[in-house]
Amino acid sequence: SSESKQIVLSNSINTEFVSPYEFTYPADVMITSHWAVSMKRKLDEGKFGKQLTFLMVSFDYFSTLLNWLAHAKLHAESLMENLLVMCLDEKCEIILSKKGIVSFLVKPEDVVKQYVVSKRGYKSYDGIVTARLTVLRLLNYWGYDVLEMDIDATVMNDIQPILIHFKDSDIISSAVNSPDCAPRVTYDAWGFCLCMGVILIKSNP
Secondary structure, eight states, rough: OSOOOOOOOOSSSSOOGGGGSOBBBBBGGGSSHHHHHHHHHHHHTTTTTSSEEEEOGGGHHHHHHHHHHHHHHHOOOOGTTEEEEEEESSHHHHHHTTTTTEEEEGGGGGTOOOOOOEEEESOOOOHHHHHHHHHHHHHHHHOOEEEOOOSSSSSOOHHHHHHTTTTSSSEEEEEOHHHHHOOOHHHHHHHHHEEEEEEEOOOOO
């Protein structure tokens, strides 16, 4: 669309308004949790710029991450400059750390209480998304603009010109205009949902 929808979110890490889940930590103490402290330390050590590229991965999808990294290196190397990867298991974090990619471990059950873990992984995908969004908003709380991408959103071109074109927008994303989109509460409130495959959420108050 040629028109930019500007949506201002409160610069708060409390995401309970969009989530049916009970958080492991209350929002006001989330920043002191062990995973948040570890993440903040790695951010400080990495000397990141204002805008982060934020990915989430588990070992089951590690080959998909490698494909994303290869295409980003080839087509949009700027995405690699401030890359931060949220790992759902220790194996991913160990491998990425050895490769010099800044990553941190966040087990979803450390963020959201209602988790049942099976041999095939986490049963609740919605809970994983809630954990990811909580981390994203925490990064906003610390002053970072976050370009969040799914690892199966293969990079074929540099998207920075699009972000620059809509530089006055607080959120840049495609919209899903369907009642089947999730979460339904968002569709009921806005008439659309934001596609989380590629989305920039700025830290603007």
